[in-house]
Amino acid sequence: MRLSKRQVVIWSAIALVLLVIGTVAVVVGSRMGARNRPRAIFAIHEVAPGSDGTIALKYDVELIGNVSAGVAHKTGPQVFVMSAFYQGASLSFPFGFPSGSGHTWNGREHSFRLGDCPASQRIKTPLTIELKPDERFVLATCRDATGATVELFVYCDF
Numbered sequence: 001m002r003l004s005k006r007q008v009v010i011w012s013a014i015a016l017v018l019l020v021i022g023t024v025a026v027v028v029g030s031r032m033g034a035r036n037r038p039r040a041i042f043a044i045h046e047v048a049p050g051s052d053g054t055i056a057l058k059y060d061v062e063l064i065g066n067v068s069a070g071v072a073h074k075t076g077p078q079v080f081v082m083s084a085f086y087q088g089a090s091l092s093f094p095f096g097f098p099s100g101s102g103h104t105w106n107g108r109e110h111s112f113r114l115g116d117c118p119a120s121q122r123i124k125t126p127l128t129i130e131l132k133p134d135e136r137f138v139l140a141t142c143r144d145a146t147g148a149t150v151e152l153f154v155y156c157d158f
Contacts, residue, residue: 038065038088040156042129047122047139047152053115055122055140055152057108063088064102067133069156073112076148084110112152115144131156 003011045058063069063086070085088103121141129137136155144150 038067038133038158040064040067040069040086040131040154042069042131042137042154044123044125044127044129044139044154046125049117049119050111053113053117053142053145055112055114055117055142057110057112057139057152059108059154060104060106061086061108061154062102062104067156067158069131069154071110071152071154073114074151074153075144083112084108114140114142114150114152117142117152129154133158 041062041064043060043062045060046056048056050056057071059071061069065088067088068086069088070082072080072082072084074080086103086105117140123139131137131154133156136153138151138153140152142150142152
């Protein structure tokens with residue numbers, strides 16, 4: 001069975017339209033996946049020295065997906081002290097797409113007794129930090145009364 005020129009043109013146009021639709025679907029799907037990937041976003045407003053070796057921290061945190069995040073400090077080689085902890089919503093993933101956008105906590109303020117924290121060892125603020133699961137970001141490096149290094153950091157975990 002031979003196709004007429006008209007039929008060839010029609011089938012070619014249909015194939016081209018399907019190719020364009022498929023390409024658009026792949027691009028939109030990958031952008032949606034990137035927007036909904038699990039992460040924690042910290043907006044650090046201030047990291048300032050207080051009295052008696054304290055550091056004042058002002059920040060907002062937004063959790064996207066089923067992650068936990070927080071602020072902690074590390075004293076010594078392996079001792080972590082959790083100071084603030086946030087848990088994202090447990091989201092269902094029908095057809096691979098999350099059903100919610102996340103949770104936001106605004107206006108958080110904490111004070112940490114860390115020791116001497118020179119300005120050169122603190123981040124410059126304001127700063128937005130986006131962390132994927134299993135990542136952390138050091139906000140300040142200090143020395144406690146014994147001379148040991150103490151790090152103040154934000155983290156994101158599953």
